[in-house]
Structures are given as C-alpha cells and as structure tokens.
Amino acid sequence: MGEATVCEIDRFRVPLDRAYHRTDHTWVRVEGDLVRVGLDALGVETAGDLAQIIMKPPGTALEAGDEMGSIEAQKFVGDLRSPVSGDVVEVNARALDDPRLVQEDPYGEGWLLILRPSEHPADVLAGLIAGEGVRDWFAAELDRYRREGSVAG
C-alpha cells in the first residue's frame, strides 16, 4: 500500500484504497473476486485493549449487518457486524491467536476475514463510503466521538 493512498486525520491513518461502514467502523477492500474485511482505526481506538476475538468460520453465509464475530476488551463483549453479504472464505487465525495484531496493524496484518461476496465485488461497496468522501466522514466521526468525550483530543 503506497503512501499516496493513505490520509492522516489527526493521529489516525485512513487508507483510501478501501471502503468503510459509516457506523460500525469496519473496512472492506476488494481483492479480485473476494473482499477483505477489518476494523478501522477509530473502531480499534474505541474498543480498548482487545483480549479475545472470535469470527464465524469459513463456509458461513453472512448478510450485510449479520454478526460476523465478536471482540472482548475489559470484559466487554461487542459484536462485529459484516459490512457486506457473502460467504466466509478465510479467517485471520493470527489475529484470533493474538488480538494485539488488530490493534497494532488494523489495516494490514490485523485484518479479520475474507468473504466471497454474494454480489459482484464492485457492487458490494454500495452503501459504504469510499474515495474522497472518506476524509470528511472520518473527521466528522472523530469529532462526534470527541464531543461525547469518547476519544482523547
């Protein structure tokens, strides 16, 4: 991933080569006829120190919005919702074994799973935010969290 595809918003890195779910803070990157899914930097920031992650196993059929897995931090269990519809092809076993990977490299080695989308890969991104709109969306989300006192300034 080249530097040109990443924007910096305050201290957060936001790659522009993928699409984002507006409220769940997951990302989706099309890779041929598959899509890779992960948590974005704000999702990781708000989760805290991740202790455990589980994901639905390969072969699971997911609709957009279905629970694709869950995370635990500070004894809090939160569900992870799939940003797109498709079948789980692969789960990042390394991230499950060591959830710190997700915190340290959420856009790279800390990806969560790979799906075979039920629609054409280019169409699954409909409803997600991508391209230049990402910058304004992320800044607005960061501002919203800060107003709530949820992210340190």
Add this chain to the structure above:
Amino acid sequence: MLDGLRLLDLGWVSAVRSQTVWHAIAERMRPSDRPVLCLCSPTDPYVSIGYHRRLDEIDLDACERRGLPVFRRRVGGGPVYCDPSQLFFQLIVPARGWPAVMDRAWERAMGPAVDAFRALGVKAELVEGNDLVAEGRKISGTGAARIGDALVFVGNVIFEFDHAAMADVLRVPAGAKREVERLMRRYLAPVREAAGREIDRVEAIGEIVDAYAAAFGGARRSTLADEETASARVLDALFSSRDWVGSDRPPVPPRVKIRAGVTVLLLGSSWVSVTDGVVDRVALLNGWVPAPGLRGKLQRALSGRPVEPKALARAVRDACGTWDRSEELVNAIVAGYRGGA
C-alpha cells in the same frame, strides 16, 4: 433528559434464569426504551463462563462432584462461581448515546454502583476500567456486552463467598488451586468484610436502587413483559445446551486473574503468583527445575522480585548460575503478567 429507570427486582430465580433473564431483557430492548435496572439472585449455585472463554478452563469433574451446572453467558470475563449468597445487578441501556470508549462506558455504568457501595460504608472505587475494588480487594464481579440494540453491564454484591468452591471448579494444577484460593481469600472481599459490618440484602438493594435512580432520574418498579419471559425461556434451553456451553473458542493465556494486578500464571504444572507487579509465590516442577537441589533456591530467589526482565534474570542467575531455560522462564512470567494484569 433523563426519563428514569425501569426497575425489575426479581428476587430469587432459578440458576439458569439468573443469567438468561437479563439477556432476554437486552434482546428485547428497543432504542427508545428506558434503561432497566434488574436485580436477582439464584436459588442454587452454578458456574458461569464468559462468552469468549474455553470450557476446558473449568474442572468439569469438580463441577459434577459439587452438582454445579455450567452456563455460558454472553458477557465477558472468565469462569465464575455463582450462588444464592450473591445479589446480581444488571444495568441494561439502549446502546445509542452511550459512550463508545470502554473506560467511559464502564465509568458511566458502574459509577452508581460505586456510590451504592460507598453508601454501605465500603471504600469502593473503579480501577482499570471495570474492576470494583475497596482497599485493594475486589468487591464485585463485573462484565458487559452489547446484545442487540442494548448494552448490558453486570455486577454483584457478595454477601458470602465460597472461595474453596471457586478455586475447585477451575481446571488448574492442585497446587495452583490452593494458591488461587489463598489469593481470593486475601483479595476478594464479601461486602460484610469490606464494610466492616453486617449488611443484608434489603439494605444492599436499597442503596443500589437509590444510587442508580439518582443517576438516571428516578426508578419505577416494573414486572417482566410476556415477551421478555418468553425470550428468557428460549435462552434457558440454549444456555444449558451442550453446543452453546461447549462452543469452540481460541486458546486464552494460561492464568487466573484474581483482581486487577493479582494473577496466578500457569506454566504447565508449575505456577507463579504475582501481586501488583511483584512475584508472590512460586512452585516450579518438572522442566522448570534447573538441577536437583536448586528448586527451592530458585523459588526463593524469584519471590519478592518485581516482574521485570532484568530483575528476574538476575534472580535466576543468582540462584542457579547459567541455565538454558532462564530466558524462557523470565519471558513466560513477564509476558504472562503483562498480558493479564
């Protein structure tokens, strides 16, 4: 604007229902609903395991011997022993509008519980996000989850605690069980001990309700809706099912956390207990004994040392000179503690 809480004081319910009822309330909660404060105690003892934890952390033989069913809850944390001498309280709120960062979320949810304990005469504080402690001793077991459109925060008031039962149901070596029990007696305080006086259920409920009512703009007594009861019945069966309880989970680091900062690290059949960053007791067996006659010397050398690589390496070197597993032992203690303190 605060609309007040819906208060459900359910009294005594079956073991499984003491878990499923608040999961059911959360499942049924809509974004526009009022927050719910639910109170209940189980009629019988049981073991509850956290959503992400492995069933093999529990000594199922010990559970069977003691007649304890095992249920998997949807909230986080490790295996816990629950019995009728505990009062469970749950705050269930619509997720929307609640702080997204966990420290803030815990603070808002458990702030009233801290106030309630203080009103009972307990010097309660919330440490490391979610641990309720008083003068260095844990006073409540906590956990939380997002369930549907709701967030659930759970805690308990412990009137009496069966430390031996809690240690016994953990699948750890016999020596480690005794150490877990010893540390729990020291670092887990029933409310009577924390307050320095007898506190009964009625008084505890009164203070909890008052504290949460003050924080949420009042509390109105309510009863379970039919659909909530129906959902709880469905969950009764699920939570008791072999598939749910035995769900496959990734391995967790081998340790038992007593409270924030107090941990028993498991190294095979050996164990090391750590209290607030300092090695407490050590029991090294099999491969962790450098040479005949050095076991006691090494154990004594490690005890009292801070959990820092240099300090521990020096202790090992002083006790047994050059040893090819020295670095491995030091790393296991340091990584085990830092990962679970």
